Ligand SMILES: O=c1ccn([C@@H]2O[C@H](COP(=O)(O)OP(=O)(O)O[C@H]3O[C@H](CO)[C@@H](O)[C@H](O)[C@H]3O)[C@@H](O)[C@H]2O)c(=O)[nH]1
């Protein structure tokens with residue numbers, strides 16, 4: 186656990202640790218508020234089941250804090266959907282949600298479809314590749330929302346080790362795109378968000394009414410886009426941060442992280458342009474030339490698309 190006292194002033198006024206949100210106290214604060222946990226999952230058969238089993242056992246059966254567990258199967262080719270169903274989640278296929286819309290791809294699309302397919306007043310997003318998950322991830326994220334009506338969004342922070350293939354652990358070396366791309370960009374252009382220590386982390390919770398008013402960038406631009414757009418929509422004072430201890434997940438190879446970095450830079454550019462802070466004489470290129478170990482070369486597309494706020498879609502469909 187971080188020495189929170191030392192970093193509290195940087196984490197912002199609404200910072201806490203998961204230990205400050207015991208489940209019994211949350212049950213008293215919950216009242217009629219309903220809570221959905223939404224897990225995007227692409228080929229996560231080895232981890233998704235254990236995460237759901239923990240949520241179901243601790244936060245539905247033992248203490249009924251959570252009302253719904255929804256897995257969005259993001260075009261998996263493995264047994265993700267079966268493992269999730271066996272463990273007790275409702276599973277929807279990403280492309281089966283709002284099927285009249287042409288499908289888009291990636292994690293942002295999974296999260297937007299998860300919002301559309303879930304019902305809770307509070308939506309908690311949790312990645313499905315976590316190897317360090319505990320029920321305190323969910324209780325920590327919903328705590329500030331249940332007790333303070335002025336808080337609309339809660340983002341996790343944690344220590345992120347790098348776990349090498351041989352099992353050796355390097356403290357502080359995880360989150361490479363976070364440290365090399367996302368945090369420098371935020372510090373340059375949205376310094377109010379610099380206190381979010383893990384801006385790319387996949388664990389956060391928000392009120393449905395707020396999420397439905399936000400556009401969702403597709404692919405891996407989604408977390409960066411949500412943070413910047415939330416700052417504009419609700420302001421920093423409605424955004425909280427909770428320390429969940431540590432986070433271990435499945436590391437992607439460097440080339441995949443290069444593509445992720447490209448998508449995040451495209452997202453940052455789109456927000457700078459939208460906020461009138463850069464004037465583009467031509468749009469940024471969205472191809473990335475990548476070199477492999479054996480001089481193999483690939484030209485990949487790192488463009489991101491965007492889903493409109495869900496509330497605007499519902500309104501359009503109501504009017505049609
Ligand atoms: O097309 C996709 C890609 C990923 N995922 C799921 O999204 C989660 C996170 O994806 P992952 O590939 O594990 O991302 P990371 O390498 O862990 O990237 C980090 O940085 C990303 C960019 O901000 C965030 O989206 C991630 O949550 C965060 O963990 C996992 O459950 C995936 O199965 C999908 O559902 N669909």
Ligand SMILES: O=C(O)[C@H](O)COP(=O)(O)O
Pocket residue numbers: 345346347358359360361362363364385386435436437442
């Ligand atoms: O947040 C990040 O930077 C990416 O998830 C990569 O994380 P990793 O370096 O721990 O694989």
